[in-house]
Amino acid sequence: MKVSVVIPAYNEEKHIKTTLHALRQTDWVSEIVGVNDGSSDSTGRIMEKYCDTSISFIKNHGKTAAAKAGWLASKGEYIVILDADLKESAAFGHYLLSPLFQKKADLVIGSVEGIGQNGFGLVKRRVQRLIEKKSGLLLRTPLSGQRAFPRNHISYYENLQADGYGLETMMTLQAINQGLRITEVEAPFKHIGKGWGIEGICHRGRQWLEVERCLWKYGKSYS
Numbered sequence: 001m002k003v004s005v006v007i008p009a010y011n012e013e014k015h016i017k018t019t020l021h022a023l024r025q026t027d028w029v030s031e032i033v034g035v036n037d038g039s040s041d042s043t044g045r046i047m048e049k050y051c052d053t054s055i056s057f058i059k060n061h062g063k064t065a066a067a068k069a070g071w072l073a074s075k076g077e078y079i080v081i082l083d084a085d086l087k088e089s090a091a092f093g094h095y096l097l098s099p100l101f102q103k104k105a106d107l108v109i110g111s112v113e114g115i116g117q118n119g120f121g122l123v124k125r126r127v128q129r130l131i132e133k134k135s136g137l138l139l140r141t142p143l144s145g146q147r148a149f150p151r152n153h154i155s156y157y158e159n160l161q162a163d164g165y166g167l168e169t170m171m172t173l174q175a176i177n178q179g180l181r182i183t184e185v186e187a188p189f190k191h192i193g194k195g196w197g198i199e200g201i202c203h204r205g206r207q208w209l210e211v212e213r214c215l216w217k218y219g220k221s222y223s
Contacts, residue, residue: 001077001078003028003079003080003097005029005033005080005081005082006033006067006080006081007020007032007033007034007070008035008037008066008070008084009036009043010066011039011043013039013042015085016034019082019084019085019086020032020050022087022090023082023093024050026091026093026094028097030076031052031053033051034050034051034053035057035067036055037060038059038061044056063165063167064163064167067081067167078149078150079151080093080146081148082146083146085192087192089189089190090189092187092188093187095185095187096110096148096187097148099185100150106182107171107172107175107180107182108149109141109168109172109185110141110147110185110186111141111185112141112145112187112190112191124142124143127142127169128142131176134176135182139172139182143165143169145168156174157171160174
């Protein structure tokens, strides 16, 4: 069974090479599809060197657009989405595949441990409560970007009403609406947090806005 790993990335030159190298050392990855989301650093050049397929946007379009482009360019029977800053822990992506191979889940979400301070968790708790209300499922890491699903389910996610960092939230809600089975697995993923500097504050602010915008659209669609 062929597995495609899709990695959307924006200005991740500090981490992306280590992440891609770790995936290259595994025996479960059939292809790596990298999507450079309009980076201003060397992310795109690194992807061209280490990915089987490399896509580069001239402008930054956000994580949702980048992930979708990667899915459509992939060829594997199963698609694994991983964050660009996982570094060596990206090799543990195979943890997401067992429930799919065993036909026990349709969407698998991998827990991820952040290194350092990563915010107050307001967005996380907001999404947790909504998902639990809709499905009774309490996810430990509902915003995790580490996900896997069968290729034949791409059609469920092609028309997501998602902006940027709303990708994960809307994927989960769409899976619930479609009656798909969702499983969360514990995996030793580790990613580098944005910290409490200007970059970190801006990142969290943008994430909050994009998730709230998505939830507003979702509410209008299902009201």
